[in-house]
Amino acid sequence: MSENPTAGLDDTVHQRHRLGVLTIAAETKRVEFSYLKSALELTAGNLSRHITVLEQAGLVEVEKGYEGKRPKTWLHITEAGRSALAAEMAALRALLNRHDNL
Amino acid sequence: MTEDPKGLLVELGAMRKRARADRHGYWLPFLLFGLITLAATPFYAPRFCVPSGQNPELVEPQPCSWNSAEMPWLYHWLHPAGQVMNSPVFSHFQPNIAADVYWIVALLCGYLAVVWWYRWRAAQVGVETPTRLYAQVTIFMLVLPLVGVPVLSELFFGRAGWQIALPITVAVIVAATWRVRSVGFTLAVLVLFALAHFLTVYQYGPLFVLAAGLAGLAHLERNVVCTVTVAIFTATVLFVNEAGRFGFYWPRGVEHFASTAVPAFVLLVGGIIGSVRREMTR
Numbered sequence: 133m134s135e136n137p138t139a140g141l142d143d144t145v146h147q148r149h150r151l152g153v154l155t156i157a158a159e160t161k162r163v164e165f166s167y168l169k170s171a172l173e174l175t176a177g178n179l180s181r182h183i184t185v186l187e188q189a190g191l192v193e194v195e196k197g198y199e200g201k202r203p204k205t206w207l208h209i210t211e212a213g214r215s216a217l218a219a220e221m222a223a224l225r226a227l228l229n230r231h232d233n234l
Numbered sequence: 235m236t237e238d239p240k241g242l243l244v245e246l247g248a249m250r251k252r253a254r255a256d257r258h259g260y261w262l263p264f265l266l267f268g269l270i271t272l273a274a275t276p277f278y279a280p281r282f283c284v285p286s287g288q289n290p291e292l293v294e295p296q297p298c299s300w301n302s303a304e305m306p307w308l309y310h311w312l313h314p315a316g317q318v319m320n321s322p323v324f325s326h327f328q329p330n331i332a333a334d335v336y337w338i339v340a341l342l343c344g345y346l347a348v349v350w351w352y353r354w355r356a357a358q359v360g361v362e363t364p365t366r367l368y369a370q371v372t373i374f375m376l377v378l379p380l381v382g383v384p385v386l387s388e389l390f391f392g393r394a395g396w397q398i399a400l401p402i403t404v405a406v407i408v409a410a411t412w413r414v415r416s417v418g419f420t421l422a423v424l425v426l427f428a429l430a431h432f433l434t435v436y437q438y439g440p441l442f443v444l445a446a447g448l449a450g451l452a453h454l455e456r457n458v459v460c461t462v463t464v465a466i467f468t469a470t471v472l473f474v475n476e477a478g479r480f481g482f483y484w485p486r487g488v489e490h491f492a493s494t495a496v497p498a499f500v501l502l503v504g505g506i507i508g509s510v511r512r513e514m515t516r
Contacts, residue, residue: 148242155246159253160361167256167360171249199357221243228239 144189145220149174150182154217157192157209165205183207191216255515257361260451260460263348264505267444270340271498275491277333278437300328308334312379313434314387337440338380345372345447363454371426371450375443378430403427432475441471441497459511463504470497 145151152172157163169179186192191213195206209217282295302316312334349365356362391399407427411420429446433439445468452464474493477483484492 151242151246152249155249156253156361159250160257161364161366162356162362163253164356164360170360171252204357221246224239224243228243231239 142216142220144185145191145216147182147185149178150186151217151220153179153182153186153207154191154209154213154220157207158214158217160208162195162206162208165207168207186213189216253361254456256359257356257363258455258457258460258508258512259352259355259363260455260457261505261508261512262351263344263448263451264460264463264501264508266347267344267448268498268501268505270344271441271444271494271501274333274336274340274440275494277330277336278494279490281328298328305329306331311384314384314392315431315435337443338376341372341376341440341443345369345376348451365451365454367454368447368450372443372447374426375430375433375446378427379433379439379443383430383434436475438471438475438493438497441474444497445471457508459504459508463500463507467497467500467504470500 145154149172153168156168156171165176165179165183168174168183169176172179174182183192183194187194189212190210192207192209195208197204197206281298283298284290284293284295302310309329309331313329349369352363352365386399386403390403394402404424407423408420411423426446429442432442436442445464448464448467452461455461474497483489488495
């Protein structure tokens with residue numbers, strides 16, 4: 133019997149907002165905090181907590197700086213983050229295929 | 235956001251699409267390089283001379299003759315194998331150091347402007363396009379013809395002969411790149427080496443640098459308009475450099491500017507379409 137696709141889901145990545153953060157970050161060289169807040173429709177506090185989880189797992193790196201006098205927080209995905217995202221997407225597709233074949 | 239896998243995948247796809255659309259910025263490089271190409275036109279205008287000892291008022295000026303031996307050292311450095319004359323303006327071909335210098339300065343400034351543009355745009359919209367591949371291809375295509383090709387020609391090709399030097403050079407490139415990356419990477423490096431050589435021998439060779447750099451940009455942008463524009467531009471660059479080989483020459487009335495105006499037109503149209511599409515999706 134083949135392994136259940138849910139075994140491929142990673143709790144850190146699978147949380148839908150964190151998956152959204154990784155998806156957007158993977159499409160760019162780096163993404164700004166306020167862009168993510170708007171795209172994911174999250175509060176600053178909620179987004180910060182998700183980013184902290186991803187950062188602690190080594191999936192993203194955070195860079196703080198200034199644009200003129202305005203503080204800006206940029207985030208970019210690591211190689212581990214790209215691999216985790218690819219694995220998660222593959223697991224989701226496998227889950228979907230299995231569901232459709234039932 | 236939804237929890238079911240199908241809905242989640244659809245939402246993630248939409249997010250990726252939006253982030254990609256937001257980070258697009260190819261229209262400015264297209265407009266910039268279109269203008270740079272157009273501005274090169276005066277450097278290709280034929281120079282006319284009246285044979286010495288004849289009255290300029292009675293004799294129709296003819297295209298000035300030139301001699302490779304009379305050209306300055308910089309010409310020989312930049313074109314170690316000379317220049318072929320397959321362009322549609324073959325009949326008026328005249329080497330021009332000013333055109334060489336113009337292209338070196340314009341391509342370098344254009345490259346810096348594009349990198350700055352993507353960083354500036356990132357600060358405005360919050361998502362940045364990775365420009366490393368574009369930067370690597372452009373710098374490679376600037377440095378190789380300026381230093382690599384002349385040095386290789388002087389120290390290797392000129393002494394061993396191209397029949398020996400070419401296979402050895404290809405073998406060294408393959409050996410150096412094959413294990414490091416993929417077959418595609420090896421092929422890309424070989425193509426860039428060939429383009430660097432073309433740059434030194436073709437009259438409109440600098441357009442090959444543009445085509446290679448913009449191909450790198452199209453790979454990063456992943457946009458249909460961008461990719462199609464670069465494909466048409468590349469075909470146009472091949473045409474203006476090679477058409478003379480197949481007996482095509484521009485009509486008299488347009489020959490002074492057609493070889494720069496046509497590739498420039500392609501880039502300007504691509505840039506305008508990209509800019510309009512961007513405004514419409516806002």
